[in-house]
Amino acid sequence: MSEYVWHEAAANNRKTALAGEEIVPASEPGRLHNSALGVVRTVLVLFTVILAAFLFTVLIFLPATEIKQVVVSGMDRLSSTEILQWSTLPTGVHWFSVDTHALTASLERNPRLAEVSVSRKFPDTVLVEVKERTALALLYVRDANNRLRAHCIDRSGVVFAPLAAYDADSKLPVISGIEVRGLQYGMTLGPRFDSMLKSLTQLQSAQPQLLSAISEIRVVDLKEAGIELLLYPVHYPVPVRMRPELNADMVKSVLLVLDVVAGRGLIPTLQELDFRTDTYVYRTKEAVSG
DSSP: OOOOOOOHHHHHHHHHHHTTOOOOOTTHHHHHHHHHHHHHHHHHHHHHHHHHHHHHIIIIIHHHHBOOEEEEEOOSSSOHHHHHTTOOOOTTOBGGGOOHHHHHHHHHTSTTEEEEEEEEETTTEEEEEEEEOOOOEEEEEEOTTSOEEEEEEOTTOBEEEEGGGOGGGTTSOEEESOOOOSOOTTOBOOGGGHHHHHHHHHHHHHOHHHHTTEEEEEEEEOGGGOEEEEEEESSOOOOEEEOSOOOHHHHHHHHHHHHHHHHTTOGGGEEEEEOSSSSOEEEESSOEEO
């Protein structure tokens, strides 16, 4: 005799399968539980990593990268303190947030600096390299009390400091004939004088003793025709009219002619020498000769 045993669960499974529904094995709830635990573990690991990175940043990295020193190099007459007085670097700034362009711009406002370069050195240092302006000539300007004061001009025509701060340059030639109103350090003489300043720079570089033989260079304004110069030598009270560009050979020729004229005892009779052409001309107080 055959024996039939009715299993209600099996019957239900068959009904579910016939209805098109998914049959979940008895072991599937355990798998879901393990999957949830895995997600939780992953979240905890990520949270731990983020927390560790945050604590490392706050407790170690940030303190280590806070700017602790600014090293200045290239100074000549200025001290690092005088240079950094123009700095806009805030206190407490960190290495990665230093704006080198803004810091360079702030330091370049110092009229005594010709060039500024700023860089960062990991982890806590800012490097500043400077090149100071050097005087090429002097310019006298009346102050608020109507007194003449001497000021230094560099090769670019920038008026950058009072002569009182650069006593060693007191024997440089004086540039006169230029009217300056409302003097401010950092202002320039303008492009009209570029060729003159360039030639003076070359003379100072090649043969500085020739530049020191010049006491004054008076600028004569010819309006639309440009400018010309009246050069006053140190040892002779005779002005020499010249083109706006000087060179070593020309200055040597001027000094040689003056030596010859002085040897003949003619200096007291001269009004001026004219070196604007290839043939020099000397004008006496009563006539013109060549």
